[in-house]
């Protein structure tokens with residue numbers, strides 16, 4: 001998901017401006033994921049293949065990122081092509097309009113999973129096109145085993161103490177190698193991995209993103 005306990009550290013900042021998701025295709029600040037070669041895209045919230053078994057995007061085309069994040073994704077793709085050419089990057093979520101963030105928050109409000117989701121008052125970095133959820137696929141198009149599923153909200157998905165999870169038998173060394181390859185590629189692009197979700201990567205300072213960039217509603 002994203003932004004674990006974001007409300008503890010992130011300040012509420014009014015976005016610089018707001019853009020309707022329906023206008024994204026012609027907006028110069030945003031870029032279609034289909035423009036990035038060798039990138040695989042499977043947006044889980046555009047289908048029922050997600051932990052809530054609900055298609056949140058419906059008719060909205062959310063296969064976009066901010067152009068800065070698009071350039072960073074290209075760097076990550078290039079790194080993978082050079083270092084692990086049998087693996088490719090798959091995007092599981094990218095631009096998530098504020099309206100969908102509100103729906104997700106309502107769906108999780110009052111559950112232990114709510115802490116993993118940015119409060120809509122603060123806004124998710126996904127809604128600025130500056131966060132992506134990603135994994136790796138092999139040459140056959142199968143996702144690599146990261147030790148927990150996308151959007152599995154719990155300690156098995158955390159990235160800050162994987163050596164302990166290996167020692168406890170929760171993760172294998174191969175799980176950690178797979179995650180490290182993903183992080184290496186994304187960090188080469190300029191992204192930072194979230195402490196609590198192996199799949200979530202932000203680009204840039206969160207406060208600056210919320211203050212300076214347009215938010216998609």
Ligand SMILES: [Zn+2]
Pocket residue numbers: 001002003093126131132133199200201
């Ligand atoms: Zn995310």
